Amino acid sequence: MITHQQQPDAITCTSACLAMLTNIPVGTVVSEFHDAYFKHETEVSSYLESKGLKVERLFTHSVPIPGDLYLITVPSLNKDAALHNIILDLRDEYKLYDPNEGVDGKRYYIIWDEEIRSELEVVLSHYVVDLIVKENTGSITDG
Secondary structure, X not given: OOOOOOOOOXXXXXXXXXXXXXXXXXXXXXXXXXXXXXXXXXXHHHHHHHOOOEEEEXXXXXXXXXXXXXXXXXXXXXXXXXXXXXXXXXXXXXXXXXXOOOOOOOOEEEOXXXXXXXXOEEEOOXXXXXXXXXXXXXXXXXX
């Protein structure tokens, strides 16, 4: 089961997604990963693998397949001309985990079969798949 975590500021969505995937507090992931990532000294896949997750890096357009877990890139809803990372979980019950959800006044994505309940919610329609999380060694569990 993935536990939702919020991004602590406007530029830590990737760290928040990694925190959700690894079940590590977002503050810890930010301190271990964020600066090195922005200096191009580490990659998302390397961080996840260092935490025991097996990932498949994608280099071409890919269509998500039910049964897998994905890190995806979407247009930012809160910053013009920016990108944003969220998690698309198609393992059992289809779910989206957007680290902006619950952040005061920030818009966030919901999955395509959910009903919009707030002016802050936007139904996911376009995205790019970055990574498939193929298996884990205990950091995340099915469900």
